[in-house]
Amino acid sequence: MTRTVYLNGEYLPEHEAKVSIFDRAFLMADGVYEVTSVLGGKLIDFPGHAARLDRSLTELGMRNPVSTDELLEIHRELVRANDLDEGLIYLQITRGAPGDRDFVFPDPETTEPTIVLFTQSKPGLADSPSAKKGLHVISIADERWGRRDIKTVQLLYPSMGKMMAKKAGADDAWMVQDGFVTEGTSNNAYFIKGNRIVTRPRSYDILHGITRAAVLRFAAEAQMEVEERPFTVDEAKQADEAFITSASAFVTPVVRIDDTPVGDGTPGPKALRLREIYLEESLKAAI
Incomplete structure (x- = not known):
């Protein structure tokens, strides 16, 4: 059609x-x-x-x-x-x-x-197989321009990052600058340790995700701690869970970073629960 x-x-x-x-x-x-x-x-x-x-x-x-x-x-x-x-x-x-x-x-x-x-x-879209299976991401250098907070159409390097991931047999890539994860090629990045969610703070370095803002608000309401700070790939590899957020992926677990399983290598319960909460609350407010 x-x-x-x-x-x-x-x-x-x-x-x-x-x-x-x-x-x-x-x-x-x-x-x-x-x-x-x-x-x-x-x-x-x-x-x-x-x-x-x-x-x-x-x-x-x-x-x-x-x-x-x-x-x-x-x-x-x-x-x-x-x-x-x-x-x-x-x-x-x-x-x-x-x-x-x-x-x-x-x-x-x-x-x-x-x-x-x-x-x-x-x-x-709401019942994505990726959310049930989890994502495998690789780490790559972040070589984009400095104003990532502006959602411009300059998407060549993120596109190249996705192709690097595909070539490596992975689903996506997390970009790294000065030793710290900035974000995914088209999403924000997080890990969970205990009851704490860690994600990079808003700045010129990352897109100020709309889904990110909602998920962090819902996480706080669910009595989870939220820590906004730079984090390394190694920290994320040693976490209990990891996930990404975006307008099209909502909340999607990450189960492998490079060659290292995150947690037990399956989608974690907290990330899956955050996805459920996000979808439930967002549908209530949809227009």
């Missing part, structure tokens, strides 16, 4: 949607994005994604072409038009196509941003 997508104020069949070759996302990776999960036809954590989108645009001096209410309506219309029950909505806003290629930013007040949204159907 041909998807209906949204491009610059229009709902179009996907094969009719066209973007200029001079768009700065194409030429300069000059754009930001968000991915919102859809479960039961409803949006998960939409307000958080909308707020982070505004922050990313502000950090890059870009203008948001739509209000939050308009953005919500676009999301809902795409869910309806594509009969989306479980899946994802991808949103990208770029600085636009002001003219010929130039390193100098165009004036945001006189240049119209490009906004694109499309859906991806993912049946079984």
Whole structure:
């Protein structure tokens, strides 16, 4: 079935949607994005994604072409038009196509941003086999630019990291800088020791995950300790459990890091319980 997508104020069949070759996302990776999960036809954590989108645009001096209410309506219309029950909505806003290629930013007040949204159907998203089996991650050097807190479309190195993992027979990679884990290629990273969750604090070094914020809040409400600090790969290998969070993976256990099993090498009970809590609470608040 041909998807209906949204491009610059229009709902179009996907094969009719066209973007200029001079768009700065194409030429300069000059754009930001968000991915919102859809479960039961409803949006998960939409307000958080909308707020982070505004922050990313502000950090890059870009203008948001739509209000939050308009953005919500676009999301809902795409869910309806594509009969989306479980899946994802991808949103990208770029600085636009002001003219010929130039390193100098165009004036945001006189240049119209490009906004694109499309859906991806993912049946079984909430009942993922990866959550039951657990992930095998490898550690790799973090060679990205310094502003990882801005959710830009500069995704080449994370993509290369996933390919490194695939080549090694693993599922994903955790990136390491100055001896400490920053995050996964498309997710935040954690380990559990006893009743304590350890994860890197928010800074320019990591994406300020929307799922991360919700999971840490739910963990605290479940009487788990949360310690936000840098940690090493060896610490995570010696932990009782490990896991990742993201908008599409929710909470997914990590059972092996490099060649070392985490705990007994199976998904841990605390990570699985956090996944249950996250899904239960997020579905209650879905819109």
